[in-house]
Amino acid sequence: MDYEGLEIQEAIPEASSMIETFRAIGYNLETAVADIIDNSITAGASRITIQRYWRGGKSVITIMDNGCGMNNDELIHAMRPGAQNPLEERDEKDLGRFGLGLKTASFSQCRKLSVLSKKDGYVSYWTWDLDYVALCKKWNLIHWIPDEFSTALDEVESGTIVIWSDLDRIIPTNTSQSNEVMKERFSRSLEKVRNHISMTFHRFIEDKILSIVWGSQTITPWNPFCQDEGKRQTFPEDHLPGNVTMKGFVLPHKANFSTERAYVIAEGPKGWSGQQGFYVYRGKRLLLAGDWLGLFRKEEHYKLARVMIDLPNSQDAEWQIDIKKSKAFPPAECREQIEQYAKQVRSTAEQVFRHRGKILKQRAGSEFFPLWLEKKKDNNWSYVINRQNPVIDHIKRLVTTSPNEAIEGLLKLVEATVPTKTIFINESKDEDKQEPMITVDTTLVKQTLRTLYNNYLSNGKTSKQAKALLKLVEPFNYYEDIIEAL
Known part of the structure; x- marks a missing residue:
């Protein structure tokens, strides 16, 4: 199209309305915190500390890292919505996507997003205050930081701290600090965050790339594939277009886990049935945990099946990675390959679930007599x-x-x-459930009914009484026509 000579008109989004739209993208607290951690990892952090301060409606959450930090210009750029084009080629270790994560994740949970960063010995800070944006109706940052955090980076050579205050999407702003019910709800919400972090970043933690501290405790990784269980079954790695790999695992039967505690831990936050399926990773970061990608239903007898899929960030568009980095859809050209591979894993998982005795048969090496x-x-x-x-x-x-x-x-x-x-x-x-007795030979039914019928008659029952009694006896209640013909 030739744009030369066409009249143009700038259409700048209304700031407050646009930000409220950002708030409704669909983050929950777990995915929002994970998105902030992504930025810390991209910044080369080896340690991330998450703190929670309960103060009722004035509670605060902070995420601090020891990454490379940002100077003033870099910080302002990072605070700008859409700071990076998702179509641009990224470093393979970059966990970002749309250049929106810091803002959209934070706005989804709080009304004040403050960022303090240190680089080359200099500290910079800026704040998005949504109340101020609503007041001035402009995309204006304010040069302000909560006083208590102004020295938060004094002890580190470089790094960044993200501060969430006015947590209106988590706690009503008028909540009293003495409200024990809301305090307990706040704690439960944060416990979900801790579990989500343990799962989402488990490969970084296991590989000693990163330590994540929760208050004063280091988070331990939750590995969905139970790598320390000797009786886990592993499938050969398969390759998909775009340098994508796939590897299947079938976890042991409960009776074959090393300990009862290991079995309980392996269940995961969503439970055994909920955790079955594909685990889609992007640069070692877990995007999707326990989902069959629309290829299969979750069913109890496949609960031991888990399949790892590893994507490079160059496949974001092909796999339709969403802004929250919590959804993925495989390209049409590789769905059949994925489905066939998963069927093999599911089949083995079903056999393990169905037959503890299968292992006994294999060990015995002789004929097995099922009951x-x-x-x-x-x-x-x-x-x-x-x-x-x-x-x-x-x-x-x-x-x-x-x-x-x-x-x-x-x-x-x-x-x-x-x-x-x-x-x-x-x-x-089977979609069509069979009725009881449907496969029984009616000759056998007639013979048995005749014997019982004659027995009732010999005990003084009338024909009508005998037939009425037989209709109350399972499984003969399914054969009233045969009973009436006696």
């Missing part, structure tokens, strides 16, 4: 006692000498070993 057998005919599942099982053979012999003991033993055995886990898995896979 129950699964059968599928015309898309209907049935579960039958294995007549070849030695226990059943023993009960058959016992019937001739101690029939009551044999029958009671059989009933207890059936009660204790009904394959509920297998039934649950098979039924959850």
